[in-house]
Every structure is written in structure tokens, then in C-alpha cells.
Amino acid sequence: MRKFALFAATAALALGAPVVAATKKPVKRVAATAAANKPTYGSFGFDTAGMDRSVAPGQDFGRFANGGYYKTLEIPADRANYGMFTKLRDLSQERTRIIIENAAKTKHAPGSDGQKVGDFYASFIDEAAIEAKGLTPLAPRLAEIAAIGDRTALARMMGDMNRDGTDVPIGVGPLQDLKNPEIYTVIVGQGGLGLPDRDYYLDDKNPKFADIRTKYQAYIADLLRMGGVTDPAAAKAVYDLEVQIAKAHWTKVESRQLDKIYNPVSRTALPNKYKGVDWTALLTAAGVNGQPELTVANPSAIEGIGKLVETVPLDTWKAYLTFHTLDRWAPLLPKAFVDRKFAFSGTVLSGTPQNQPRWKRAVDATSASLGEAAGKLYVATYFKPAAKAKADELVKNIVSAMDARLSKLEWMDPKTRVEARAKLAVFTAKIGYPDKWRDYSKFDVVRGDALGNAMRSARFEYQREVDKIGKPIDRSEWGMTPMTVNAYANPLWNEIVFPAAILQPPFFDPNADDAVNYGGIGAVIGHEITHHFDDQGRKFDKRGTLSEWWTKEDVKRFTALTDKVVKQYAAYEPLPGLHVNGELTLGENMADLAGITIAYDAYRKSLNGKPARVIDGYTGDQRFFLGFAQVWRQKYRDAALLQQTTTDPHTAGFLRPNVVRNIDAWYAAFPSKRGEALYLSPAERIRVW
Template sequence: MKTTAFARLALATVSSVALLTGCTTTGPMGAENPDVPAAAEAAAAETPAVPAAQYGSFGFDEAGMDRGVAPGDNFYEFANGTWVKNTAIPADKSNFGMFSVLDDLSRQRTKEILDEAKDDTSSKIGNAYSSFLDEAAVEAKGLAPIQPWLTEIEGLKSKADYPALAAKAAKMGVGTQFAGYVGQDDKDPNTYIMSFYQSGIGMPDRDYYLSTDAEMVKTRTAYLAHLTNMFTLAKMSDAAARAKALLAFETQIAKAQWSRVDSRDATKTYNKMTVAALDKATPGFDFSQMIAVSGATGVDTVLVAQPSAFTGIAKAIQAAPLSVLKDALIVRSLDGYADYLPKAFVDENFAFYGTTLSGTPELEPRWKRAVSFTTGALSDDVSKIYVAKYFPPETKAAADQLVKNILAAMGRRIDGLEWMSDSAKLAAHAKLASFTPKIGYPDKWRDLSGLKIERDDLLGNAMRSNAFDYAYNINKLGKPIYRWEWGMTPMTINAYANFGMVEIVFPAAILQPPFFDPNADPAVNYGGIGAVIGHELSHHFDDQGAKYDKTGKLTDWWTPQDVANFKGLTEKLAAQYDQYEPLPGMHVNGHLTMGENIADLAGLTVAYDAYKASLNGQAAPVLDGFTGDQRFYLGWAQVWRRNYREANLRQRLVTDPHSPSEQRVDTVRNLDPWYSAYNPTTTSRLYLPPQQRVRIW
């Protein structure tokens, strides 16, 4: 997926589920106070109780703080240190934080919905859920359900027929060397176009194949063993030799691939070309054939994200034996569908992708995976029930108002910029006025009635679901843009900015404590969900989002001097993040994480302005010894608390466009009001002289 064109996932992705204990506080206990006169006690008893904030007395978990740490030395530890020390990562998770807490809640609620439906044979969601829960049936069938597809792969006779088979694999959700989707044309955002981007490797990034780092070498060795084991489980001969040949083939692909830094550049990755020109650029791989078999009609022009990589990958395909191409499809199919196959395949897939790559000791319980499968296959059918039960209108209304306040604050920030020209400010205001905020859930639901679900056919359900979604996407060609469409379910603990749609999207499930609590202190809400809203909004003005105008078109709407001024500031931010070393010898990549770091800095800046405006000139009260400004920054720090397993953090530093949680919190060191709130000394670790603080928006 080309995130600049479709949806930039702007918050850390949730990976797993289990209940959090020991991190919340309930506020002051309701014990009798002997100093209160009896009459006053009686009056108080007759007064309706004000709903309490979920966390602490004002919406923040004070018990999770470490007050022995100076906020100027480590603000993350000051706000979260006790929680960090006392909170274990559950065995079925690679990391654990506030996103995990809400994901636990979301999946538990969804489970209750599905449990009510699972015995109803007339319920599609119940049948899908039951098909996953019935592990005995899956074991009894063995590889029989997927065997026809494996046989078809093994029956491939020539490389000339490979593009057609690759297209069929794509319909089934099986990865090949070239991935594609139908999305908006960045330079014609009212039109859908077929887009392609590099793919074809089984590990998370090209660095896993090419780096000489000792941990990367160990991971390669484990991956080779994983490939061998998958071939062995499938009862294929010469498993070790086949695995070695496949790893060598993927290494050639990795050598051709672009880096993640280059691949996030909206300008570099916009390459429109005719299909004939693409065929010429990829000798030996017939894209015309692949597109024809894909189900797309009338396609003569496509977008190609990494043209030179496509040429290199095509050469690797041309040089590879036909047997290796078939083996690549077989392994991608077994890994891609492992969760719907017998336990031996589930366990082998998890051993590498869960334990080796992310450090997770235990596989999730089957019910959690069943919930994920059902909400993936029948997302809107489940979502309709979820929002009716768990997203009250008053929460949506409150969130709508917060968004309006953040938008207004962004407008004021634009007016005050010294580095931006007047012409660009006018265009920026026009873009701001064209925003579409989406809160909670879609205005329109997808019709899933055409998807066939059978109660005793888990693998078939998964295959049909993938094919159904593929057809839905490919059928967008030639149609008006689906402006009502969402890229996440309401149950997702996340948010995103969509450049082509000029929209910001906040699913229902993230609009809960600690991000947002209607009963919490406004300072905490603005520091939490307010900064998240500002984060998503400012993505449209980050180093890539700023390339899109008020219509969502990729175009130059800044003056050259604006661009130069902006780049000077963003390069300072990249240099700041390059210095962070979350693991010995592994630094944050300031250019890979550039967009997210800009959005964190800008989002917090804009949210602070909105918070101050909400006070209407009045001073914020002091609560439990904290000023309003102090509580605002605590609200920011708490939502990012997270403990990582080392393997997971290592992978994130290579692949994740987000900085780790502690470094996200550290962006406060660029904000002048944080210095006024916490008074760090010039010798404090986080202290930056005013001239070194990065101020962008």
C-alpha cells in the first residue's frame, strides 16, 4: 500500500491482546472523614455524584509516575516510570502499552458480540467465527483444503505463464514480487488508477537480507530454518536445498529494492507509465498478461512506485529457475494462510514471525485470533453492532468539537509562521478549510451479502474473503471516488490521515481513556486525543503531506523559498532524532521517521494552543499539585507509555516510520511552554537552548 496515496497509519500499530492489571488508579477512596460536619455529609450525600475520570483523580494515572526522576532529565520516566517498572508484557504480546489496553477492551467487546452469534447458523458473523474456533475440524482436514492451489502452482509449466499465476495469487491475497492495488491517482485525485509497488521478500525489510549486523545474520539463519520447516511440513522433497535457493532468490530481490526512506517519498514514487513501457522496463515479466488476468479492464496506464527496483526484480525472476518461482508462491501461500491450516503450520509460522522477529513467547489464544479473522472478513457487519453498543452520540459530539478546536488552532499557527510566504499561507488556509474529519464510524457500510461464508470451511472462508476484497478494490476502476470509505474498522485503536481525500480519521475505539475521557480534566484530553488529532491534521503538512493541495492533488503549491525554509527545519528535526539510541548500536532513523516526528511536534504544538484557547482567558486550576500546563504534557506522555521486547524494538527501528514511545514523548524538549511548566535546568538531559529547539508549525 502506498501510504502517501491511501492512508498513513499515524499511530503505533496494535499487535496483540490481554488484560492490563495494576496500572490504573481510582482516585481518592470514599472513606469517612471525621473532620466533615454531619450536616455537610448529609448534604453531600443528596448531591448527584459527578462521574469520575477513569484514570486517577483528573484523568491521569499518577500512580504510574516516578517522581524520583527529574522531568527535565527523562520526562517519559517521570510520567510513566513506575508503570514501566511494574508492568509485564503479556506472553502473547511483543509490546504492551495504552494501545494494547484499549485493544484488549475492543477485542473482548467484539468477542461478546460474536459469542452471541456463534450458535446461530443463520448468522454470517457467527458462522465465520465458529469456523475459526473449530480447531478439530481444521486438524481433521489437514492440507486438503489448500492442496488444489498448491497443485496448481506445482503444475506451472513455463515462466511465460508465471505472470498469470501471480495475478491469480494476488486475487487470493498471496504475495508475489510485484504488489498492486487500485487507489487515487495522486495527480488526479478524482480518478482511480492501478498502482504497483515492490514486494517479494519474506522478511520485513531489505536490511534483513543485506546487513552484516550480527542480529540480522542470526535472523537470516532462523529464516532459512523456517523455510526448510515449511517445505518439510508440506511433505516436499529436498526441503533444505529448496529453502537455500529461495533465500538466495529473495536476496537478489532485496538488492534491487528501494530503501524505506526513498519509498516514502511521494514525489519519487509517483511514476506514471503505460503498460507497454512497464513491460519494456521489466523484460521477462509480462505485466500486460498479469493485468489482464487480474480482472482489470481497459488499463493502459499505471503508477509504478519504484521503477528501477521493478527492472532489477524482473531480472532476478528471469535468472531464477522456474522451480524457485513456484517454491516462492508455495511458501507465501503456506505462511499467508498458516492461521487457517493445521496447528503445525500455525506454530511454525508463529515461531519465526512471532517469536524470532518480535520476541513474542506465546501464540494468542484461538478466540483472539478468531475475533481478528471475523472482523477482518466481515468488518462492516461486525462494526455496525459494535458502534451501536459502545459509541454513544455524546462521545462523537465531544470529539467533533475537539476537532473543530484543533482545526482553528492550526489556522492560527499558520498565520503566525515566519518562514512561510503569504501566498503559501493563503493556500494552506484553503487546504485547512477543505478538510473532512471522520469520527467514530463510516456514514455508509459496505454490502457484504455477496461473500459466501460456510460454517465448516475456514480456509475457504479466508480465501473467499480475500477474493471478495480484491474484487471490491479492482472494481473501483472507472468509478467515482468512494469518499465515504474508511481504511480502518471502528474497533481499531489507531487513526490516520489520507492525503488524497484531505481527511483525518478517528475510529470509535481510540476515543476512550486515556486518549479521551469526557469526565477527565480538559488539559489531559487536549494533551491526549487533542495532540493525536493535531498529529493527524499536521500529517497533511508534513514533509510528504505538504506536497498535496486542498483537492488532494500532488503538486507544488509552495514557493521554492517556502520549501527551502521548511527543509531546513525538518533536517534539524531529523538530526535530533538520529542521535537517539534506543538499543546499543541502533539509532532512530530520523529520515524514516520524519513524517511522524513532524506530526508529533506539530500535533502537540497545535493541541496546546487549542487548550489555551479553550480556557477563554481564565487560568487553569491546579489539581493535585499540577498546573494546567503540567497536566497537558502528562496527558501526552501517558498515551505513549509502552514496554517492548527487544526483538520487537529492533524490528521497529528498521521498519517503523514511528519513533519508539520514549522518543515520541521527548519531542516536548522542542516546546517552549514545556520549559515554563517544568523548569528544567540548563544541565538537564532534555534541555535544549532556545536556538536549538525545532519549531515548525
């Protein structure tokens, strides 16, 4: 099953006169002191050639900082979007490829990490062997589905499919108990849609969704035909079933309310409360039937899905499970399946013209299955101790800046402020890579068995999670590999995590000007820190327990501020007629606002009261805000932008520099005037932290 994610990581995330002429006072041009090593971008760590000075900063700061880059940027044919995140991901892929291909060419001891990494990759790359086997490796699973003869067998199959990561209507798996984070519980949640979100089925206002629905039904029909299903009515029945599942689903806005998804129910009460499902069969097959209590994340959705399990004809369910099995494993099947899946998921849903080269897909698949095995070699080669030390220093400075903000926060009750600072004081920051690497000894990899390796990987990871039940929490674990260009906040562990691959230019460059680093990775660090105090993160106390530790008045004043954030972002229109969902993106937008605020405080404090140098005509504050804007360079295909705006809690990258309109210091660095698109009067600027 897909892992139940409580918090999204930072994801893609993403003027006429020269800058100096726009400032209130003339600045003296001072040559930068020659650094021992030149920064990757420009003279101080920022790509000034990628600016567009014909755009006023107050009109569109992102285009002012990045417009030249956008004019020349062509999205690669195998990408749905492209920018700083994707550029670094390409670099990470290429570096990881070298590591993995060396493993594939080298003789390793059987059962060693090197053997597993090399053989997994070599098996994925061997298209001829995959083609020769056809559907034979998947035949046992398809036969099991075809043999389903009653509702108990149906429930058993759904439970077992959780083990191999197939997205079925009832997702089951282990998760820390939100109100007792020292133990693991079992969570039950909604799933089972082949399209990205319920809106793709139910929104009749956007004609793009109607076109996608038509093409999705054709995709279902083709995959079933290729899988041997001869009933001409099967595809329509599968689609109609998914429409009913979609109607039962909670919206993404509803699902991100963490207090609403905490619904404990005893194992004995489960069948009476959520009828229509043979829970003993489902939970036993999923390996989690022995737990006295479970948490149901989306109660009304599970009730609705239960009715469908009970009433929809078994032949329809069998066709549905067959389709989702073929869709799940298509990347490991012969080329006809690979191409048909990409034609829909890649081209129709994301607008991507070409699939990635086989080696890229093989690197990603190997990294997903054996990421920490490859990660050990990655950090040894590409992540230097000096970079880790400087990142550690940045984190400490930004945590200190957040503490200073909390200490004098006027809208928060004094007692709550004390608790908030106590939460911050026990923060954990993980930088670069784990202290303890994952053990893959129970995961068998067989050269030449690409599909089998992938299936065993999914089951190994699922069982690894199940085995945690009843054992102490291991807080040394990581949720991302070192090669991942991303970061995340985990409220249950009160931690922030920054893999090695994101600690690179333009986010972080040891040779760049400090202002640029604080504006780049500093704002990302601030973003993740403040996730622990956003509209959902604030619901967890310093122990990582879901609890209401704020006063009612705190919540009321806070909500008045967050309502302004929702309204501000809902006005943005990434595509004609398509607005940002301010409620869905609230947590990420708040983290952007707070992150840049405290990163700026930390930067100013780092100057120790001394004025910042002017480098190539840019003041320190200007360099800070330019550094921030550059990391959010991102260009999208329309289909990808539709999907991002509909389903993703992150606002599209090219809009994210707009947050500067709420920062007083930005107006001093890049004076904006009334009438410009980003201008807000001092009273209109949103100040949360």
C-alpha cells in the same frame, strides 16, 4: 496483495521533588470540583500513581510521567509490546468477542451479516475440523504452482496471487491517481520479501540480523518439507532468491517520497520499459489488464525483479511460491503449521513467547474480513453520541488553532499561507464510525470452511477495490473499522479519521479534565491534522492532488527545519548501538511536534482567558503535558523493538514524550536546566509551525 499505503496511521502509536515544588512559583492546592462521573484514571484523568518522581522531568519526561508504571508492567506472554494502545486493543478484542460469539450462537437468515460474522468466527475456532482436513483445502493452489511450466504461467500465477493477498515480488492493484485523485489507476510496486525489510537480508553490521537470517532459512526448509517439497536444495534457493529481490528493493526512506513513486507508464510501453515479465498474463490474472496507463511505484526495483522473473530457474520460483503460499495461509492450517509460523514470525521476529489464544486470533480474523458488519453492533453498544459530540468539538478547536498558526507563519510565503489555510478550510474529520456501512452481500461465508472463508474474503476485498475503477470516488469510505485503536490521515481525501475505539481513556475521557483530553486525544488529533502539512503531506493541495504548490523558497526554509528534526531523533538509541532512523520517522516525528503545539494552543484558547484550576497540586499546563506523556506508555521486547526501529515510520512509543523538549510552555510547566538530557536552549528548540 497488500494495499499500497501512502500514509501510516498513528500507531503504537507510544525527578525528585513533587511536581509542584519544581515550578517557579508556589501554587495553591485546590480541590477538584466533584464531577458527575469519576474519570477512569486518578482524580483528573491521569494515573499519578504510575509516575516516577525520582526522575527529573528534564532528564527523561516519559519516565518521570510513566516510570512507576514501567517498573510494574509485565508484557503479557502473547504480546511483543504492551502499553496504552495494546491495553485498549485488548479491551476492544474482548468487546468484539462478545458481539461475534453472540452472532455465532444465534440463528440468522442465510446471507445476512449476522450469519457471515457468526459462521466465519465459528469456522476459525473449530480447530478439530481444520486438523481433520489437513492440507486438503490448500491442495488445489499447491497443484497449480507445481504445474507452472513456463514464464507466462509464472506471471499468471503472480497476478492471481495478488487477488488472495499473498505478498509476491510484483504487487498490483487499484489506487487513486496521485495527480488526479478523482479517478482510480493501477499501481505496480515491489514486494515478495518474507523478512520484514531489505535490511534484514543485507545489513551485516548488526549480529541480530545474522541470527534471524539463519532461523529464517530453517523456517523456509521446515514449511516446504511440511508442504511436501522433497528437494533438499529448495529452501536455500528460495532464500537466495529473496536476497536478490531485497537487493533490487527501494529502501523505506526512498519509498516514502511520494513524488518519487509517481511514475506513470502507458500499458503499451510497459513490456519494453520493464522487461522479463509477461505483463499481459500477470495483469489479466490480476483483473486489471484493460487500463491504458499504470503507475510504477519503484521503477528500478521492478526492473531488477523482472530480470529475476526472466532468469531464475522455474523450479526455484515454484518453491518460492509454494513457501509463500504456505506462509500466507498457515494460520488457517493444522496446528503444526500454526505453531511453526508463530515460532518464527512471533518469537524470532518479535520476541513473543506465546501465541494469542485461539479466540483472539479468531476475533482479529473476523474483524479483518467483516469489520464493518461487527462494527455496527460495536458502536451501538460502546460508543455514545455524547462522546462523538465532544470529539467533534475538540477537532474543531484544534483545526482553529492550526489555522491561527498558519495565518502568521513567518517562514512561509504569504500566497502559500493563503493556499495552506484554504486546504485546512475544506478538511474533513470522520469520528467514530462510517455514515454508510460496507455491503458484504457478494462475500460468501460457509460454516466449517475456515481457509475457504479467508481466501474468499481476500478476493472479495481485492475485487471490491478493482470494481471502483471507472466509477466516482466514494469519499464516505473508511480505511479502519470502528473497533480499531488507531487513527489516520488520508492526503488524497484531505481527511482525518478517528475510529470509536481510540476515543477512550487515556486518550479521551468525557469525565476527565480538559487539559488531559487536550494533551491526549487533542495531540493525536493535531498529529493527524498536521500530517497534511508534513514533509510528504504538504505535497498534496486542497483537492488532494500531488502538486508543488509551495514556492522553492518555502521548500528550502521548510527543509532547513525538518533537517533539524531528522538530526534530533537520529540521536536517540532505543537499543544499544541501534539509532532511530530520523529520515524514515520524519513525518511521524514532525506530526508529534506540530500536534502537541497546536493542541496546546487549543487548550489555552478553551480557557477563554481565565486561569486554569490547580487540581491535586498540578497546574493546567502540567496536566496537559502529563496527559500527553501517558498515551505513549509502551514497553517492548528487544526483537520487537529491533523490528520497529528498522521498519516502522513511528519512533518507539516510550521515546515520543521527548518531543516536549521543543515546546517553550513545557519548560515553564516543568523547569529544566542546562545539562539535563532533554534541555535545549531557546535557540535550539525546533519550531516548525
